[in-house]
Amino acid sequence: MNSATVRNLLVRGMLAGLAAGLLALVVSYFLGEPSVDAAIAFEEAHAHGGDHGEELVTRTMQSTAGLSTGVLVYGVAFGGIAALAYCFALGRIGRFGPRSSALLLAVAGLVAVYVVPFLKYPAQPPAVGDPDTVGQRTALYFLMVLLSVLLAVATVILGKRLAPRLGNWNATIAAAAFFVLAVGLAYVFLPSHDSVPEQFPADVLWEFRLATLAVQVTLWTVFGLVFGVLAERVLVPRAAAAAEQAGRAAPVPH
Structure with a gap:
């Protein structure tokens, strides 16, 4: 695979990561933020001393602009790294087409990068636990x-x-x-x-962990689907595609 192809796939991987990040942002905001708010409320209710000083960044800013920036930047970076992994894996994991390889990479990445570590060290809400x-x-x-x-x-x-x-x-x-x-x-x-403290609400913890899992599933799935389409346009020879299109347009002899 030449450098121009790798560069094209890298750019398309970042675009696919951005698209995946947008949908992951929606999932994170509607599923994850309520449990984060509940966790912060629990931490504040059980905090000692009462005075935490002036808040530098408001919770509203964190849950909107901060969340959007973090998820979208992560999505672009994630897409670029996944695209480079795709370039390395393509042709080495079997005789799969560009779309199938992208989906296979997404499933393998989700399992190896997130699910396996998650089962051993599950996510826990911020502001909860021993700092x-x-x-x-x-x-x-x-x-x-x-x-x-x-x-x-x-x-x-x-x-x-x-x-x-x-x-x-x-x-x-x-x-x-x-x-x-x-x-x-x-x-x-x-x-x-x-x-996680023993008195921490189990339902809040469960909802937060499900939300983080849903975000990752959304991110990897959308990336695999979108990047598969974009990669196919790069990797499938244009001449073959043009010939196929010309064949379809050719008149049928009577």
């Missing part, structure tokens, strides 16, 4: 993300190595079993860390 453990919790989470991505890559490599001897179906099952086993071992050996 002294934020650094440790963040480090553990990103360590789990790194392990999950590396195991996903190793799973693909293992599946391709086993396919000539076991066949595609059996190789896929064996590779998936390896991934599940390796992730299970990581779950066992990595320390657990739950700093």
Whole structure:
């Protein structure tokens, strides 16, 4: 794949990430913000001292302009990184077309980058938990993300190595079993860390975690669908497309 194609896919990946970010923003605002407000209200009700000083950024600003900026910037950056991963994976994961490869990448990315770490270290609302453990919790989470991505890559490599001897179906099952086993071992050996207070409302916590999962599912799904269409326009030869269109337009002989 030449540099011009990679550049075109990178730009289209960022555009697809922006589109995905717009829809993820809607989901985040309507599903996530109510639970964030409830979490902040809980923290304020149980805070000691009462005086927290002057608020530099209002909650309204955080939930509108701040949320929009964060999600959209994240979407563009996410789309660019995913497009580069797509360029690397294209042709190495099987004989899939541009759209199928984009959807496969989106599903694999959602599982490896978010779902697997989420099951070990689920999200918790802001302003909840011991602030002294934020650094440790963040480090553990990103360590789990790194392990999950590396195991996903190793799973693909293992599946391709086993396919000539076991066949595609059996190789896929064996590779998936390896991934599940390796992730299970990581779950066992990595320390657990739950700093949510016992008196924190369980329904608010559950709604917040479902909302974060919905945002990620929206982000990855929309990206896979939109980027698949945009990538196909770049990767499918224009000459073949023009020939096909000319063939359709040719008059039918009588």
